[in-house]
Amino acid sequence: MVSQALSKTGAIFVRDARCALSYPAYFHSQWVAIFVEVTIAYYLSMIVAPSSSFGANGQTGSYFTFLVVSFAFVTFQNNAMLSFAESIREGQTTGTLEAVLATPTSLSLIVLSTGLWSFTLTLGRVVFYFLLALLFGLNLHHMNWLTAGVFLILTIAAVSPIGVLAAAATMVFKKTGPLAFSVNSATSLFGGVYLPLTKLPLALQVVGWMLPITHALNGFRAAVYGASLWDLRIEVAWMVGLTAILMPTSLYLFARTVHRGRHDGSLGQY
Amino acid sequence: MRNVEKAFVVRHGARYAFSGDRRKTVLHDVNLEVRRGELIGLLGPNGVGKTTLLKMMATLTLPDAGTIEVEGIDIKKDPLLARSRIGFCGSDDRSFYFRLTARENLRFFGALAGLQGRRLQRRIEETLDEVSLRDAIDRRFGEFSSGMRQRMTVARALLGDPDVLFFDEPTRAVDPLHADEIRRMIRNDLVENRGKTVVLATNVLEEAWSICDRVAVVSNGTIVAVAPPNELASGHRFASVDATPIELFKAITACG
Numbered sequence: 001m002v003s004q005a006l007s008k009t010g011a012i013f014v015r016d017a018r019c020a021l022s023y024p025a026y027f028h029s030q031w032v033a034i035f036v037e038v039t040i041a042y043y044l045s046m047i048v049a050p051s052s053s054f055g056a057n058g059q060t061g062s063y064f065t066f067l068v069v070s071f072a073f074v075t076f077q078n079n080a081m082l083s084f085a086e087s088i089r090e091g092q093t094t095g096t097l098e099a100v101l102a103t104p105t106s107l108s109l110i111v112l113s114t115g116l117w118s119f120t121l122t123l124g125r126v127v128f129y130f131l132l133a134l135l136f137g138l139n140l141h142h143m144n145w146l147t148a149g150v151f152l153i154l155t156i157a158a159v160s161p162i163g164v165l166a167a168a169a170t171m172v173f174k175k176t177g178p179l180a181f182s183v184n185s186a187t188s189l190f191g192g193v194y195l196p197l198t199k200l201p202l203a204l205q206v207v208g209w210m211l212p213i214t215h216a217l218n219g220f221r222a223a224v225y226g227a228s229l230w231d232l233r234i235e236v237a238w239m240v241g242l243t244a245i246l247m248p249t250s251l252y253l254f255a256r257t258v259h260r261g262r263h264d265g266s267l268g269q270y
Numbered sequence: 271m272r273n274v275e276k277a278f279v280v281r282h283g284a285r286y287a288f289s290g291d292r293r294k295t296v297l298h299d300v301n302l303e304v305r306r307g308e309l310i311g312l313l314g315p316n317g318v319g320k321t322t323l324l325k326m327m328a329t330l331t332l333p334d335a336g337t338i339e340v341e342g343i344d345i346k347k348d349p350l351l352a353r354s355r356i357g358f359c360g361s362d363d364r365s366f367y368f369r370l371t372a373r374e375n376l377r378f379f380g381a382l383a384g385l386q387g388r389r390l391q392r393r394i395e396e397t398l399d400e401v402s403l404r405d406a407i408d409r410r411f412g413e414f415s416s417g418m419r420q421r422m423t424v425a426r427a428l429l430g431d432p433d434v435l436f437f438d439e440p441t442r443a444v445d446p447l448h449a450d451e452i453r454r455m456i457r458n459d460l461v462e463n464r465g466k467t468v469v470l471a472t473n474v475l476e477e478a479w480s481i482c483d484r485v486a487v488v489s490n491g492t493i494v495a496v497a498p499p500n501e502l503a504s505g506h507r508f509a510s511v512d513a514t515p516i517e518l519f520k521a522i523t524a525c526g
Binding site for chain 2: 003004007008010011012014015018019022023094095096098099100101102103104105106259262263264265267268
């Protein structure tokens with residue numbers, strides 16, 4: 001049973017990897033885009049003075065470090081928002097979704113495994129992001145690697161349900177471009193990607209505090225300045241709690257949308 | 271207690287209607303029993319509900335009323351187990367990954383069907399042999415002609431070696447030579463040699479007549495008659511014994 005589930009997950013991973021690598025120009029251009037982003041972050045940071053708003057635990061931090069962590073980590077959220085939904089959409093337009101759903105494979109395995117390749121690729125991109133940023137002067141001397149690793153895992157776990165919800169929305173509405181863009185942009189702004197949460201009005205700070213990306217960024221930024229997991233226990237608890245609620249909820253909603261598709265005959269429509 | 275005498279049962283007047291803004295009853299009062307090792311054809315013109323009925327049998331659409339059992343398994347109660355007994359060959363010949371080769375595509379769908387390792391590899395080669403695509407095993411699916419793509423859908427349905435197979439117009443877009451090969455494979459290899467149960471949706475009268483044990487005539491969303499081809503042809507309801515295929519098809523289309 002477990003070996004069959006692993007085999008199915010592996011097959012979905014290999015399918016996505018092969019499909020992605022079959023577009024070499026697109027694949028390689030992603031790395032060039034990261035170079036451009038790091039360069040933009042570097043030059044933007046030159047016009048903004050270091051401040052305690054950009055640091056953690058009361059320490060002064062540079063805007064460059066703030067932006068690099070933001071840009072790198074928000075790609076996990078962007079990836080979740082786009083990759084799950086894109087995969088479903090592609091399956092609808094090519095007819096592969098029906099073929100996959102005709103197999104004896106559980107819905108949760110299908111939808112969660114869909115994110116595996118893109119999260120792996122995103123992880124590679126984040127590592128590349130940090131390596132390039134190091135060349136531009138990013139300081140990771142105080143990094144608490146354990147905290148950073150835990151927050152990396154928590155981030156992937158916490159944003160995955162958002163991807164599943166995006167996939168569920170695609171099952172129902174078919175095309176969700178503007179909706180996904182709005183949600184992504186709003187959560188980036190309220191989640192403190194571009195500027196510290198404290199710079200936002202109080203009401204928006206409350207909204208931001210509810211979002212997983214806010215706690216992911218807070219945790220990783222604090223890890224850069226050496227914070228331990230104990231220092232960040234509230235962030236950890238929030239992310240674990242949010243994942244525990246959102247994961248089953250999103251899987252349930254996805255299953256309902258597929259059930260609805262089977263009922264109204266819209267499974268293969270696009 | 272499972273009903274295992276029949277490989278496939280649709281009972282209690284299965285009904286299906288599109289919902290939402292295109293509300294329309296597609297199927298109603300459908301009842302059908304298929305014996306193990308039987309090849310039954312669903313014959314009817316375009317738009318009478320053959321594909322919807324086949325998709326309903328394959329768990330891809332859910333009936334609003336009635337029950338469907340595959341090898342004694344209620345497809346509503348245990349769809350995953352039911353799917354492990356089913357091979358579905360849809361009519362959409364695009365339903366593969368165009369950037370992947372035939373081998374890579376079948377490796378993916380074979381894994382989802384529960385196959386692993388050497389058995390998966392062996393089944394990929396066997397099924398591609400059966401549909402005469404072995405030479406194209408490492409060619410990208412996107413390079414295939416529509417006839418080759420259609421044969422790939424047949425190969426995919428056979429991969430898991432299921433007990434019950436559903437074919438939705440498997441010879442559509444296939445040249446006469448390969449169409450004949452597919453019919454022979456379904457009749458001789460799958461049904462007679464391996465004892466599989468096959469439900470074949472077709473609008474080609476000669477196809478239904480030449481290979482099916484019984485033919486279920488689908489008209490206006492329901493099954494209006496089920497009988498062996500010779501009985502249907504000689505039956506007064508449809509046409510005279512010496513009717514041409516076109517006359518026979520017209521008679522069938524008009525009924526119900």
